[in-house]
Amino acid sequence: MELLSKILIALVALEHIYILYMEMFAWETLGRKSFKGALKDELFTPTKGLAANQGLYNGFLAAGLIWSIFISNELWSTNIALFFLGCVAVAGIYGAFSASRKIFFIQALPAIIAMVVLLITL
Numbered sequence: 839m840e841l842l843s844k845i846l847i848a849l850v851a852l853e854h855i856y857i858l859y860m861e862m863f864a865w866e867t868l869g870r871k872s873f874k875g876a877l878k879d880e881l882f883t884p885t886k887g888l889a890a891n892q893g894l895y896n897g898f899l900a901a902g903l904i905w906s907i908f909i910s911n912e913l914w915s916t917n918i919a920l921f922f923l924g925c926v927a928v929a930g931i932y933g934a935f936s937a938s939r940k941i942f943f944i945q946a947l948p949a950i951i952a953m954v955v956l957l958i959t960l
Contacts, residue, residue, distance in 0.1 A: 839959045846952035847903050847919055850926060853948065854900035861893030876938050899926055919956055923949045 860868040866882045869889060877885070899922055906919035930946025 839955065843919075843952065843956045843959050844907055846948070846955055847907055847923070850923065850948050850952050851900040851903035851907075853945070854896045854903070854926070858893045858897040858900065861889040861896065863893075865889040865893075873938075899929075916956060916960065920953060923953045923956070927953065 860872060865886050870879070870882050902918065902922035902925075906915050906922060909915035909918060926949035927946045930941055930944070930949060933945060934940075934942035
């Protein structure tokens with residue numbers, strides 16, 4: 839179960855590395871595809887800087903999750919992972935209410951599942 843927990847945490851981290859890439863470096867291509875219908879086409883160029891800033895924050899979430907995997911102290915590893923997974927879940931829930939419901943399923947739900955599995959392993 840501990841291995842499953844680490845795998846789920848790593849998957850959530852990888853997702854946020856992808857989001858970092860999309861928002862910081864491919865906003866006008868991948869971002870346009872991902873947010874089709876949520877943003878007007880003409881808004882991608884002027885919001886490129888804002889998206890890059892959001893991407894950086896997603897990178898911080900990924901970094902915290904990756905860090906939690908490598909912490910040798912089990913209590914600290916669990917607490918750090920729960921903190922960053924909680925941040926991801928809250929951001930996903932907020933995004934579901936403020937932007938698109940699919941954000942809940944793409945971002946929040948995987949983090950919540952990882953949190954549940956992590957708590958079961960305690």
